[in-house]
Amino acid sequence: MSDSDKMSIKSFMETVEEKLDSLNAMQLRLILTDMALQTPSEERREFLDKLIPPEDEVTKERRTIYQENLLNDIQDFMEELEGMMEEDAEEYYEERHWDDWYDEGDASDFYEDYINEMENLLDRTNAVFDNGNLELARDAYNKLFAVFRMEDDYGGGIGPDDFDGLDMKEVAVRYLRSIYETTSSETRPQSLFGEMMTVSRMGRHWKIGLEDLIQVSTRPLPDRGQFISDWISFLREEDDRAADYWLREAVRVSKGTAGLEELAISDGEKRPRAFLEWIAALMYEEKYPDVIVAVEQARKVIKPDMPIRAAIADLLREAAEHLDDAELASAALWEAFYAKPELNRLLNIWESASDSSHRIKLMQAVSERVKVYLSQKRPMIQDYYSLDSDDAEMYAYVAGSTLAHAYLLAEDWKSAYEISFKQEELGWSNSENSQGLTVACFLGLATGKMPSDFPPNLSLLWDTALENSIRFSDNEVVLSRLKNAYSEMLSNASLGSKEEDLLDWCLSISRKRAIAIVSNQYRKSYWKAATLITACAEVLNILGGSQESQAIIAEIRSQFPRHRSFQAEMNEANARRK
Numbered sequence: 001m002s003d004s005d006k007m008s009i010k011s012f013m014e015t016v017e018e019k020l021d022s023l024n025a026m027q028l029r030l031i032l033t034d035m036a037l038q039t040p041s042e043e044r045r046e047f048l049d050k051l052i053p054p055e056d057e058v059t060k061e062r063r064t065i066y067q068e069n070l071l072n073d074i075q076d077f078m079e080e081l082e083g084m085m086e087e088d089a090e091e092y093y094e095e096r097h098w099d100d101w102y103d104e105g106d107a108s109d110f111y112e113d114y115i116n117e118m119e120n121l122l123d124r125t126n127a128v129f130d131n132g133n134l135e136l137a138r139d140a141y142n143k144l145f146a147v148f149r150m151e152d153d154y155g156g157g158i159g160p161d162d163f164d165g166l167d168m169k170e171v172a173v174r175y176l177r178s179i180y181e182t183t184s185s186e187t188r189p190q191s192l193f194g195e196m197m198t199v200s201r202m203g204r205h206w207k208i209g210l211e212d213l214i215q216v217s218t219r220p221l222p223d224r225g226q227f228i229s230d231w232i233s234f235l236r237e238e239d240d241r242a243a244d245y246w247l248r249e250a251v252r253v254s255k256g257t258a259g260l261e262e263l264a265i266s267d268g269e270k271r272p273r274a275f276l277e278w279i280a281a282l283m284y285e286e287k288y289p290d291v292i293v294a295v296e297q298a299r300k301v302i303k304p305d306m307p308i309r310a311a312i313a314d315l316l317r318e319a320a321e322h323l324d325d326a327e328l329a330s331a332a333l334w335e336a337f338y339a340k341p342e343l344n345r346l347l348n349i350w351e352s353a354s355d356s357s358h359r360i361k362l363m364q365a366v367s368e369r370v371k372v373y374l375s376q377k378r379p380m381i382q383d384y385y386s387l388d389s390d391d392a393e394m395y396a397y398v399a400g401s402t403l404a405h406a407y408l409l410a411e412d413w414k415s416a417y418e419i420s421f422k423q424e425e426l427g428w429s430n431s432e433n434s435q436g437l438t439v440a441c442f443l444g445l446a447t448g449k450m451p452s453d454f455p456p457n458l459s460l461l462w463d464t465a466l467e468n469s470i471r472f473s474d475n476e477v478v479l480s481r482l483k484n485a486y487s488e489m490l491s492n493a494s495l496g497s498k499e500e501d502l503l504d505w506c507l508s509i510s511r512k513r514a515i516a517i518v519s520n521q522y523r524k525s526y527w528k529a530a531t532l533i534t535a536c537a538e539v540l541n542i543l544g545g546s547q548e549s550q551a552i553i554a555e556i557r558s559q560f561p562r563h564r565s566f567q568a569e570m571n572e573a574n575a576r577r578k
Contacts, residue, residue, distance in 0.1 A: 011215060032051075035047075070121070070124055070125065070128060070136065070140050071136070071139060071140060071143065073121065073124075074121055074140060074143045074144060075143070077114075077117060077118065077121060078143065078146070078147060078150070080114075081114050081147065081150065081158075082150065084114070085150065085151070085152040085153075085157070086152075090153065110156065111156070111157070111158050111162070114158060115158055115162050115163065118144065118147060118158060118163075119163050119165055119166055121140075121144060122144060122163070122166055122171055123166070124140075125137055125140040125141055125144065125171075125174075126171065126174060128140060129174045129177075129178060129217075130217075132219075134177075134178045134181045134182050135178075135182050137174065137175075137178045138175065138178035138179055138182050141171070141174065141175035141178065142175070145172075145175070145199075145202065148160060148202060160172075160202060160203045161203075168203060169203060169206045169208065170216065172199045172202065172203060172206060172208060173208055173212045173213060173216045174216055174217075175195075175199065176192065176195055176196060176199060176208065176212075176213055177213050177216050177217055179191060179192055179195050180192055180213060180221070180222075180227075181222060185223055185226065185227070185230070188227060188230070189227075189230050189231050189233075189234035189235075190234065192231075193234065193235075193238070193243070193246075196208060196242070196246070197240070197242060200242060200387060207245075207387050207389065208387075209245070209246055209249040209387075210228070210231070210246065210249055210250050210253055211249065211253055214253075228250055228253065228254045229254075231246075231250050232247060232250050232251060232254070235247035235250065236267070241387075241388075242387050244271050244273060245387040245388055246387075247263070247271070248260065248263065248271070248273065248274060248277050251263050252277070252281070256281075257278065257281040257282065257285065260274060260277050260278035260281055261278050261294070263278075264277075264278045264294075264297065264298070265297065268297075268298065268301045268302070269301050269302075272298075272301070272302050272306065272308045272393075273308065273388065273392070273393070275294070275297070275298040275301070275302065275308075275312060276308055276311055276312055276315075276392060278294055279291055279294045279295060279298070279312060279315050279316075280315060282294055283315050283318060283319060286322075288319040288320075288322045288323050289323070291315060291316065291319035292316065292319060292320075292323075292328070295312060295313075295315075295316045298312050304335070304338055304339060305338065305339055306339060307339055307340055307391075307392065307393055307394055307395050307396065308339075308392050308393050309335065309336075309338075309339035310335075310336040310337075310339035310340035310345070310392075310396075311336075311390070311392040313332045313333075313335040313336035313339065314332070314336055316328070316332040316335070317329050317332035317333060317336065320332055330352060333345075333348050333349055333352055334349065334365075336348070337349055337366065337369065338369060340395070340396035341366070341369050341370050341373050341396055341398055341402070342396045342397070342398065342402070343402050343405065343469075343470060343478060343482070344475070344478050344481075346366055346370075346402065346405065346406060346409075347478065347481045347482065347485060349362050349363075349366055350362065350363065350409060350485050351481070351485075356488075356489075356492050359409070359488075359489075360410055360411055363406055363407075363409045363410030363411075363412075364410045364412070366406045366410070367403060367406035367407050367410055367412065367415065370398060370402055370403045370406050371403060373396070373398055374398060374400070374403060378395045399431035399432050399469070400419065400423075400431070400432045400433065400434045401431045401432070401433070401434045401437055401468070401469035401470075402431075402469075403419060403434070404416055404419060404420065404434030404437050404438055404469070405437070405469065405482070407419070408437070408438070408441050408486075408489070409485060409486070409489055411489070411493050413442070413495060413496075413498060413502060414498075416434075416438050416441070417438065417442075417502060417505070419434060420434050420435040420437075420438040420439075421435075421505065421509075423435040425509055425512045425513035425516055426513065426516050426517070426520075428465070428468060428513070428528075429468050430468070431468060431469055431470065434469070435509065436464075436465045436468060437465045437466070437468070437469050439465075439506045439509055439510065440458075440461050440462045440464075440465035440535075441462075441465075441486070442495065442502050442503065442505075442506050443458060443461070443503075443506055443535060443536065443539050444458065444462055444490060445490065445493060445494060445495045445499075446495060446499060446502075446503050446506075446539050446542075446543065447539055447542050447543075448494065448542075449490075449542075450487060450490055450491060451483065451486060451487055451490060452487070455535070455538035455539075455542070455577065456538075456576040456577060457531050457532075457534040457535040457537075457538055457573055457576055457577065458535040458538050458539060460531050460535075460576075461531055461532060461535045464528075464531075466479060466482055466483060466486075467479065469482075470482065503539075506536070507536055507540075507552065510532050510533060510535075510536045511533075511552070511555070511556070513529065513532060514529035514530075514532055514533050514556050515556070515559065517529040518559075518560050518563055518566050523565055526563075526565055526566045526569045527569045527572070527573075529556075529566065529569070530566065530569035530570045530572070530573040531573050533552060533553060533556050533570070533573075534553065534570070534573035534574060534576070534577065536552055537549040537550070537552050537553050538577065540552065553570070553574070556570075557570060
């Protein structure tokens, strides 16, 4: 279940109270009776145990004693766990097969009893928090979270992800709320900031913020107005990426879209995400003309080649489409591609063209931008910790094959050849190596056929080349769109007067690649060599060279008569032709 599907305890209890106020005693009786009838047989005793009246004074006193023993129980648990790690872990790991260890990836079965016991302690701490004993809850959570830093000599231990019966993010928020309520207002921002940093890193998938602290309890957040003002002032002075996230959240919670606008205008150069969040808020409110105005403000501050400009341009395009402004939408497409010239954005531009000649012009411009981008040094992934879960501020991953796609879709065979001929005939699986893509495309063009009509081995070679070209994207949607783009291009294009020269190059490279694979005994790639050579034979056969077709297969076979595995792959590739 995603965080957006969960209901906070505050919202839940407020809704419960509203429903109870709207029901009379008979309606409540009918609801409980219906719930009882729907309860599975093995859960009926548990259901009955919940039907108890409010606690009397004796029960409350016992609960108080039970709570006060909590810290001692946690200390005993930690000492027992530490002793087990020191005394029993070695025997466990030595008896276990390492293959099994790596397959399972953790030692949760070894710690199962302790995980269950710790879950019980966390439940007790949650009850302490709900009953308002916040100092005890704070100290108990603090000690229990220290368990996550305990490791045996093999790196095993208990982690936040080991608890199936608890929402550990909510547990962490309860801890932070207890920090908030037990810290003086003067030191609250500093104390809370440090603990929020620690907790957020403890669970890498947790995006915890001010709104979570408000919603985790039915109690109103004390000193809310003053704290938010102090919190914003404090965060403005911090350069940490997490501080930037929390600052934007605090501004949004306290002042809404107007606050985000104010933050973007005042701090947008230092905090460009403020522009993105402001524009996204305007989009959510369907204020499309205001989006255009906000984007103009962002353009004044954020350079065109900064990655975040792509995300802003995506929103501009969406707003333009709502306003039926085709010219603005087209400009936004290019603006997004300029900032992040990734393959999916290249395809956005291709798909926006009105006809084939327009596509060629667009792809020529695209190839120039990709070439410049590849020549500039920049980090592929920016090295900082951020609670923002998207890649808006990360530079694009642009491979050599991206430039090859731009050249090929622009029908610029010369440039595609020039960046491919000097590359290695091995390593076609790497998206940086465009040689395999270019060879497959030229062979396909030589047949004069659509990809759907390619002969079997050429079809397999073509599909593999496209898949390798987007390997790091790992995106089936991009692959499908790429295939559609090439189908459109191949339906009208040809190699022209250079066909013979380019085909000779493809055949030469294919021979070298096949020989290199088999000579180096790369057995797992024998099928690639066999497919490539047989695809060349298929193309030669289509072009009327049946003798050349047979000759290239015989030539490669004869060089490796004793390589049975390779000969078997050649047989299988040949069988695909029939």
